[in-house]
Amino acid sequence: MSNITITNHPLIQHKLSILRDKDTPSKDFRELVEEIAMLMCYEATRDLPLEEIEIETPVAVAKAKHLAGKKLAVVPILRAGLGMVDGILALIPSARVGHIGLYRDPETLQPVEYYCKFPADIAERDVIVVDPMCATGGSAIDAISMIKKRGPKHIKFMCTIAAPEGLKALSEAHPDVDIFCAALDERLNDHGYIVPGLGDAGDRIFGTK
Numbered sequence: 001m002s003n004i005t006i007t008n009h010p011l012i013q014h015k016l017s018i019l020r021d022k023d024t025p026s027k028d029f030r031e032l033v034e035e036i037a038m039l040m041c042y043e044a045t046r047d048l049p050l051e052e053i054e055i056e057t058p059v060a061v062a063k064a065k066h067l068a069g070k071k072l073a074v075v076p077i078l079r080a081g082l083g084m085v086d087g088i089l090a091l092i093p094s095a096r097v098g099h100i101g102l103y104r105d106p107e108t109l110q111p112v113e114y115y116c117k118f119p120a121d122i123a124e125r126d127v128i129v130v131d132p133m134c135a136t137g138g139s140a141i142d143a144i145s146m147i148k149k150r151g152p153k154h155i156k157f158m159c160t161i162a163a164p165e166g167l168k169a170l171s172e173a174h175p176d177v178d179i180f181c182a183a184l185d186e187r188l189n190d191h192g193y194i195v196p197g198l199g200d201a202g203d204r205i206f207g208t209k
């Protein structure tokens with residue numbers, strides 16, 4: 001089974017409550033998705049390896065730490081995952097960004113692929129896949145399968161809200177992937193929406209409904 005972390009920091013939980021509110025306008029929604037992604041990224045990168053370097057401060061030579069090896073790649077699942085990218089880049093500006101375009105067929109709830117572009121050196125990087133919602137888990141499962149074909153070092157998946165069904169399916173399909181979510185909600189409804197959730201994340205980020 002995957003390592004599952006619920007990032008329940010008070011700042012994240014507070015922002016998530018505003019995000020869920022149906023009266024929160026798109027502009028605020030977008031900003032909150034980005035801020036939550038930044039706070040979650042802080043938690044999800046706790047285990048990044050460090051190496052010792054020597055630096056010269058104005059006072060003395062000192063041993064100091066910096067991040068070891070190649071940096072990260074962030075891969076948003078389009079569209080809604082795009083809303084999380086800038087929050088991560090604010091903390092890790094040198095991260096490369098790949099894109100996977102998937103939409104859920106409204107009838108079958110199966111993910112349909114329409115775009116895929118990864119950094120050329122993704123095999124040498126740790127990857128963080130981002131999407132605000134993990135409902136049935138189908139989109140995350142397919143996106144991660146596509147990335148695995150390129151052989152990256154390690155994959156983490158980060159979402160704001162997950163349904164129990166989605167987390168179970170994702171951790172069974174990809175037990176080696178570490179999962180971070182800010183909230184684990186009750187269930188899916190008959191249309192595959194997370195309850196209570198926040199509605200359609202893509203529509204709320206981009207104001208398309």
Ligand code: PRP
Nearest residue numbers: 079080103104134135136137138139202
């Ligand atoms: C939403 C969401 C996830 C997916 C989750 O995207 O952003 O990608 O649904 O559902 P699943 O876990 O059941 O696959 P959607 O298909 O609505 O596309 P969009 O981001 O373009 O709005």
Ligand code: URA
Nearest residue numbers: 135193194199200201
């Ligand atoms: N996709 C969303 O945007 N919201 C849900 O609740 C489920 C899938």
